[in-house]
Amino acid sequence: MAIDPRTAFGLRLIEIRKAKGWSQERLALESGLARSYLGGVERGQRNIALLNIYKLAEALAVTPGSLMDPPAAK
Template sequence: MKFGKRLCQLRKEKKSWSQERLALESGLARSYVSGVERGVRNISLRNICKLAEILEISPAELLIFPDE
């Protein structure tokens, strides 16, 4: 599992939010969130921490990729 897919999974499981809502809550652009989830944009450690805080999880949880 890649980071973007993990972010999408946790966004839906933890909050049932759209990309638009996650972007609004985090202060990031929706196009940026979309790009990260699709694997076409890189994400900084600062933004990983920001998204984790918004999703009420630890940053490490975003970096744990369960077996598919």
């Protein structure tokens, strides 16, 4: 069974955020998005909007497409 795209996006976002050594709070401040919203995105509970994907990518200095890459296998 395939992973839900929202869950996959959230896991990938966590990978990139942690690779930078950032907390959710820092990513929230850098992106202008609410920390509680980011928590929901990372848990796969939110259907993130395209504009917010671009805000996160800009804050993390990555391409929007890199946020869509599959998360690393655990």
